[in-house]
Amino acid sequence: MRTPLLCFLHSLLVILYVAPASAYSEAETSWPETVRFDTGGLSRESFPKGFVFGTATSAYQVEGMAKKDGRGPSIWDVFVTIPGTIANNATADVAVDQYHRYKQDVDIMAKLNFDAYRFSISWSRIFPDGVGKVNWKGVAYYNRLIDYLLAKGITPYANLYHYDLPEALEKKYMGLLSYKVVKDYADFADFCFKTFGDRVKNWMTFNEPRVVAALGYDDGFFAPGRCSKLVGNCTAGNSATEPYIAAHNLILSHAAAVQRYREKYQAKQKGKIGILLDFVWYEPLTRSKADNLAAQRARDFHVGWFLHPIVYGEYPKTMQYIVGKRLPKFSKAEVMMVKGSMDFVGINQYTTYYMYDPHQPKPKLTRYQMDWNAGFAYNRKGVPIGPKIHEEVYKLAHMQAYSYWLYDVPWGMYKVLTYIKEHYGNPTVILSENGMDDPGNVTLPKGLHDTKRINFYKDYLTQLKKAVDEGANVVGYFAWSLLDNFEWRLGYTSRFGMVYVDYKTLNRYPKMSAYWFKQLLSGKKH
16 A cells, blocks of 8 residues: 555656657647556446546536627626636636537547546527527537537536526526526526437536525625625625525526426436535534534535425525525425425535634624634644645645645545435435646646646545445546636636646647546446
């Protein structure tokens, strides 16, 4: 068994062994067959029969062609035009041009032995106005992508919404703040089921609706950028009520789409449908009862906000008590529609924080984040949160990714999956996102040698396997992301990809982590 220090030294040897990046041509970067990566004993055989390994992206982050071929603007196309909002005032007008380069990207996936690709469908590329007239050029693009994935042996996993509400609906009725969005979203989903469902058998309704509601309507950090005046630099909004209204309509939209699929398509198409939820693990800072309750409040306000209604037909009791009349209520008919509205749940898991009870009176400012009444901590007794190991060289190298919020805490993966198993009836889970980032300005040679990312994936997958071995019903894992891409507020200053993208030429260069996965997945699919 290798110690972390030996793994670190092994990585250095690999770096010395690899030829300079100038020796590689686009999409042909490879390491000599004699180089063996440390997979920590993991292989396909380590996971249950039929376990799916894939990569993930989203339409807005990779497609480009934001203003062409009939696509209508989304709320993010408007949001990015606000000066100073995005790093270097970048836009996703071109992104990494998967719209034209999808074959190349799918070929890379196939060469790396991946089984599946989780992509999202841009609502405004299909319906430029959100409703009504269909943009058939957009439909044709997704048909090409799906067909080519299948031709290359890659299973398509289609997500219907990844932050990108059509701007037309924002203008028409304030988007997610209106109940009208429920039918319009269900109609969009219905069209996708009808058009692509003969080939797509795995559907997701929303990616990270908590992020949409919290960052879009509590602090205004994401589109449509709404919040109370005392919270952030927003032109309009109410952080005390709007996050809960938006979340309520997101849940109803999800359930309405699932109802359409089950009533009209599922029996014939024989597919499955679920939702993708982000879940940071919240660990009590101390063993005190107060800190344990604070951590539980954080979990309820985070993943419970959406998963609790879908599994149990109501919001968590903690939310009902704290939010009170500001929390919308489901009618009896809506409870019937919402409860049980998933065949699986996708969990996006990246990091873990300590939580503590701030021992403060009720805050004067009423807003979603303050409703938690919980404090965040990133170290305990001077020790940063992270891997439970002793070798300092390893700890310092792995403590944090480039993004300020992303601490490398592998054991959080195990706790998240165990929590879902124990609190929500052990549903079918797809680990739908997991990864870490490097700075956007990293050079090609340095970017290719992403040993830190390899160790991140290895450690998190080891913890996932531990949860599976103990009975968690996890059936797949999707690495975020296939490509370096447009990273929302960070623009192109953050690189999450296992494939390096030269943003000037848009050439693709698989990193060491890509070939680590190729070795991991080299065994016979079972």
